[in-house]
Amino acid sequence: MIRMLNIILFCTTLAALVGVYGLKYAVEDIASEKTALERKIDRQTGELSLLKADWSYLNQPAHVGPIVARHQEALALLPTSQEQFGRMDNLPMRPAAPDTAALDALLNSLDAGIDPIEQLIEAN
Amino acid sequence: MAILSVGAETISLDGGRKSRGNLTKARIRWVVAALLLVFATVGGRLIQLGATVTDSTIEGVARDVITASRPPILDRNGLEMAVDIRVPSLFAEPRRIIDVEEAVHKLRTVLPDLDEDWLRKRLTGDKGFVWIKRELTPAIEEKVFQLGIPGLDFVTESKRFYPSGAEASHVLGAVNIDNQGTMGIEKHMDDDSLALLQSVGLARGNDLTPVSLSIDLRVQHAVYEQLVDALARYKAIAAAGVVMDVRTGEILALVSLPDFDPNNPSTLFQDYNGVKNDRFNRITSGIYELGSTFKTITMAGAIDSGKVRITDQFDARFGVRFGRFTIDDFHGKHRILSVPEIYKYSSNIGTIHVMQAMGKDDFRAFLSKIGMDQPVPFELPEMRKPKVPAKFSEIVAATSSFGHGLSVSPLHMVRAVAAFVNDGNMVVPTMYKRSEEEARKTYVPVISPSTSEEIRYLMRLNALEGSGTRMNKIANGYRVGGKTGTAEKVVGKSYSSDKTLSVFASAFPLDDPRYAMVILVDEPQRENAQSGTTAGWNAGEVTGRIVQRVAPMLGIAPDFSEMLDSELVPPELR
Numbered sequence: 001m002i003r004m005l006n007i008i009l010f011c012t013t014l015a016a017l018v019g020v021y022g023l024k025y026a027v028e029d030i031a032s033e034k035t036a037l038e039r040k041i042d043r044q045t046g047e048l049s050l051l052k053a054d055w056s057y058l059n060q061p062a063h064v065g066p067i068v069a070r071h072q073e074a075l076a077l078l079p080t081s082q083e084q085f086g087r088m089d090n091l092p093m094r095p096a097a098p099d100t101a102a103l104d105a106l107l108n109s110l111d112a113g114i115d116p117i118e119q120l121i122e123a124n
Numbered sequence: 125m126a127i128l129s130v131g132a133e134t135i136s137l138d139g140g141r142k143s144r145g146n147l148t149k150a151r152i153r154w155v156v157a158a159l160l161l162v163f164a165t166v167g168g169r170l171i172q173l174g175a176t177v178t179d180s181t182i183e184g185v186a187r188d189v190i191t192a193s194r195p196p197i198l199d200r201n202g203l204e205m206a207v208d209i210r211v212p213s214l215f216a217e218p219r220r221i222i223d224v225e226e227a228v229h230k231l232r233t234v235l236p237d238l239d240e241d242w243l244r245k246r247l248t249g250d251k252g253f254v255w256i257k258r259e260l261t262p263a264i265e266e267k268v269f270q271l272g273i274p275g276l277d278f279v280t281e282s283k284r285f286y287p288s289g290a291e292a293s294h295v296l297g298a299v300n301i302d303n304q305g306t307m308g309i310e311k312h313m314d315d316d317s318l319a320l321l322q323s324v325g326l327a328r329g330n331d332l333t334p335v336s337l338s339i340d341l342r343v344q345h346a347v348y349e350q351l352v353d354a355l356a357r358y359k360a361i362a363a364a365g366v367v368m369d370v371r372t373g374e375i376l377a378l379v380s381l382p383d384f385d386p387n388n389p390s391t392l393f394q395d396y397n398g399v400k401n402d403r404f405n406r407i408t409s410g411i412y413e414l415g416s417t418f419k420t421i422t423m424a425g426a427i428d429s430g431k432v433r434i435t436d437q438f439d440a441r442f443g444v445r446f447g448r449f450t451i452d453d454f455h456g457k458h459r460i461l462s463v464p465e466i467y468k469y470s471s472n473i474g475t476i477h478v479m480q481a482m483g484k485d486d487f488r489a490f491l492s493k494i495g496m497d498q499p500v501p502f503e504l505p506e507m508r509k510p511k512v513p514a515k516f517s518e519i520v521a522a523t524s525s526f527g528h529g530l531s532v533s534p535l536h537m538v539r540a541v542a543a544f545v546n547d548g549n550m551v552v553p554t555m556y557k558r559s560e561e562e563a564r565k566t567y568v569p570v571i572s573p574s575t576s577e578e579i580r581y582l583m584r585l586n587a588l589e590g591s592g593t594r595m596n597k598i599a600n601g602y603r604v605g606g607k608t609g610t611a612e613k614v615v616g617k618s619y620s621s622d623k624t625l626s627v628f629a630s631a632f633p634l635d636d637p638r639y640a641m642v643i644l645v646d647e648p649q650r651e652n653a654q655s656g657t658t659a660g661w662n663a664g665e666v667t668g669r670i671v672q673r674v675a676p677m678l679g680i681a682p683d684f685s686e687m688l689d690s691e692l693v694p695p696e697l698r
Contacts, residue, residue: 045210047262049208052204053207059203060291061345062348065349079673082600082601082602
């Protein structure tokens with residue numbers, strides 16, 4: 001009976017030994033993997049911070065302003081003057097119905113071979 | 125058995141089994157002793173290891189403090205004004221360096237600007253940690269790694285980067301190499317809470333909540349650009365400007381030239397055109413005699429006291445005599461002037477009479493009421509106490525009424541103007557984003573709403589008919605109004621007429637005031653032979669150009685209808 005118990009205990013110990021040994025190495029592997037990942041994250045957050053800084057630099061009025069100034073002549077850029085602003089209520093009201101009579105007259109004259117717009121251009 | 129009885133002791137012989145048993149006991153004892161010794165050694169070593177304090181500091185500074193990060197600073201629209209970037213810093217562990225000469229030689233191939241002797245001294249010895257060079261680039265880090273020198277390593281530090289460069293320098297301030305704020309809003313953030321967070325170890329990592337400032341970078345840029353232009357155009361020695369939301373007290377733009385590059389804080393101490401320490405913040409820590417812009421304050425105080433009405437007339441025919449001195453008008457009309465005329469023609473004589481009608485002690489009390497004799501409660505740490513005499517004599521009261529003999533900061537002025545147009549409610553200015561409800565809690569009524577209406581009329585009148593016409597021509601349609609001030613500067617012991625400080629204190633749109641602005645141009649010269657040197661020609665025009673640029677950004681549409689202006693005229697004058 002005792003001998004049997006001893007054998008069982010011995011086997012368990014052996015199994016535990018192998019298990020712990022394996023676990024130790026597995027943990028070491030995971031730990032080094034974790035360190036590698038952490039390093040990677042660290043490097044990437046570093047790179048990200050640089051990219052973010054770059055992005056915000058490129059978006060700054062201080063950066064965009066000189067570019068505008070450089071191309072001002074080529075693109076004929078000017079600050080918006082007050083007269084260039086309009087309001088919705090400054091727009092003329094839409095006509096209540098399409099002016100069919102005028103349209104008919106235009107089509108008839110076109111059919112007759114007279115182009116009123118061409119005449120306007122020639123008159124000028 | 126006689127021998128036995130005589131002998132001292134009984135001789136007993138142990139049997140074989142017994143003596144073996146004894147031997148085993150002795151062995152067990154030895155083994156136990158040996159084991160105890162082993163365990164005691166292990167235990168002792170454990171205690172020793174537990175008790176050692178590992179020195180994690182870097183040259184006396186905790187490693188955490190060095191790698192501590194700061195929250196990003198955003199403008200009111202979420203655009204970054206200051207961000208942290210992660211940069212490698214090179215350090216050495218001299219006790220691990222085997223060949224110092226080789227290390228010095230190799231390092232200098234990558235970092236040639238390091239001094240050879242300094243580096244040799246640095247690397248020799250038994251120290252655990254020394255900095256070699258901080259805040260390098262990833263490319264240099266790679267190169268140093270490839271050298272393969274033992275005992276050299278990198279630690280990642282946070283470095284502050286200001287993408288806007290010099291444009292918001294006085295707002296942001298700067299940080300030192302250990303990432304602690306040394307001036308501007310950076311210092312305020314530290315004094316406020318960040319230093320505490322960092323000291324208890326909370327401000328680590330990159331997930332700090334961003335701080336939103338009240339600054340609008342677009343407005344800041346426009347003001348900056350126009351002031352840089354003004355420096356060149358008027359050959360001025362300095363220029364400054366501040367824009368404030370009159371309802372919330374938020375500062376939308378704050379520029380002071382000459383300035384510095386916050387990415388390289390040592391530029392703050394560089395001489396500017398041979399002048400030392402000239403790069404200070406003129407808006408908060410510069411105090412000036414702001415000249416005729418003070419007439420707005422005198423008028424507001426006098427009308428609000430009820431002793432002067434907008435319809436009153438004052439005799440401005442003769443200069444006012446105080447003993448040996450006579451105070452006269454610049455381009456004076458020398459006739460009887462109404463209150464709006466006094467303001468419009470910027471009559472010193474008239475303003476003195478207005479102040480005297482109010483009473484000099486009441487006038488002094490009014491200056492206290494609008495906070496002219498105390499530093500403005502504000503976040504930026506660069507502050508200077510204004511110089512306002514505690515008690516006014518007749519002559520000091522007279523000169524004060526048109527802005528001489530007392531010095532306040534432009535921030536004082538913009539705050540006062542903002543209060544005058546905001547129905548008389550004075551708000552505490554702030555650098556942080558704030559809602560109107562929050563701002564309302566800080567409102568202090570300084571003049572009545574009806575006085576506020578009359579001041580708005582006077583300011584607009586000056587833009588339409590007075591010294592602000594040049595400004596109004598440029599910013600036509602945006603209903604700007606304001607007062608010019610051409611203050612003579614004190615050179616030696618007396619006032620100089622060719623060295624002046626031009627100021628323009630304005631607000632817009634006056635039919636529904638939203639923004640107040642003060643522009644300062646120091647010692648301006650004529651732009652060309654036809655132009656003048658008074659404030660309307662320089663500070664005024666700068667104001668006009670700024671409003672023209674920023675009003676559309678701030679959602680103010682131009683409106684040319686004359687009805688808006690005629691509605692500003694008080695009923696008594698219609």
